[in-house]
């Protein structure tokens with residue numbers, strides 16, 4: 001059964017109801033294995049690749065930047081591009097040829113044509129860079145066709161779909177990595193290094209967020225697909241909770257070794273009312289207008305608190321509608337000190353009552369810069385993509401694939417970080433009731449070591 005967009009959108013309102021719409025069969029030769037669960041994917045090493053042959057689905061704002069960055073990595077061949085909008089595929093294909101790269105195969109013109117890209121024989125990885133409702137069916141089918149799946153954030157929107165990603169990765173022995181670029185930020189990697197070297201002591205509490213004032217992007221005139229407005233705002237009209245948890249949460253989970261020595265086990269979540277969005281819409285179009293009647297459910301500020309099995313806590317926030325400076329919070333507190341971001345501050349024993357002064361902070365950064373940034377930071381900054389963060393993620397992902405190494409972010413991270421979308425909504429809708437977070441590792445977290453200080 002192939003997916004159909006209209007039936008997808010109907011189901012958006014009904015969280016957890018998407019499973020019936022997912023493709024049920026894999027490619028020839030693989031179908032039949034999907035109902036069985038394979039061995040754990042923790043530490044999974046795929047066959048090393050001489051060259052990494054990729055197909056990219058979704059050539060919008062984000063997909064375009066992927067095409068241009070991946071084209072700059074010597075061992076990567078962009079074999080195929082897909083988007084429902086032909087002009088985007090044509091534009092990027094032309095740019096690739098101008099750069100001396102071979103013309104990629106083009107798949108365009110229909111909402112289902114991406115199946116053909118996944119079925120190509122000469123592709124190793126499918127990048128899924130479409131609106132988030134499409135992520136799971138595309139990633140599942142890519143894995144069923146024997147490709148690794150690299151999926152934009154959040155990878156899935158429901159618990160059921162998170163499990164589908166896990167089950168399918170395990171059954172097909174293909175990687176499924178959420179493209180959580182924020183794990184590769186300079187400050188995030190500095191914090192990771194401080195945690196691994198024990199500078200902050202045993203970790204106790206972390207704070208994370210996606211606080212990004214996107215202006216009045218919820219007004220009708222901004223709701224064009226050109227700006228990616230329609231699909232995001234449609235979700236915000238029908239859902240509450242935290243729609244975008246992984247940018248802040250991913251790095252904090254890596255600091256704490258979540259799914260590798262610890263795991264998230266329960267969450268409670270509350271949302272403010274959707275004051276800003278609904279008030280601005282009512283003021284602009286009138287309180288009895290169709291726009292105001294079709295009100296937003298997504299609260300202006302959502303706050304979740306997570307408890308881990310080892311007794312730590314994580315606070316995660318989501319706020320995109322009220323005016324305030326950008327922040328992912330990015331705080332980690334241990335028994336010997338604290339690292340906080342936006343702006344960067346560190347305090348270490350014995351001077352924990354004040355933040356370090358600028359000179360001491362610079363010394364600390366020089367001493368504990370993460371090796372990935374130390375070696376590749378300048379090249380990454382030149383290439384750009386959120387200040388080099390995106391390119392560093394691309395380089396490291398391709399390095400792991402090339403060398404058959406386990407990925408820094410595996411399918412269990414992909415599922416558990418994304419699971420906060422549904423779990424936070426469930427908790428909010430039940431007055432902040434505590435909800436259980438599934439153990440997507442099925443107990444594997446107890447024996448897997450935390451992500452080390454990786455290099456390339």
Ligand SMILES: NC(=O)c1ccc[n+]([C@@H]2O[C@H](COP(=O)([O-])OP(=O)(O)OC[C@H]3O[C@@H](n4cnc5c(N)ncnc54)[C@H](O)[C@@H]3O)[C@@H](O)[C@H]2O)c1
Nearest residue numbers: 058059060061062063083084111129130131132152153228
């Ligand atoms: N990691 C980050 O920093 C970051 C930043 C922005 C967006 N994102 C994520 O990236 C993804 C894409 O966001 P965007 O801002 O590029 O959105 P966008 O709307 O600009 O682009 C999406 C593209 O997908 C295409 N598309 C939609 N349905 C399709 C289908 N069935 N088949 C083929 N193509 C299809 C659209 O035509 C469009 O070109 C989202 O999941 C978003 O959450 C991540």
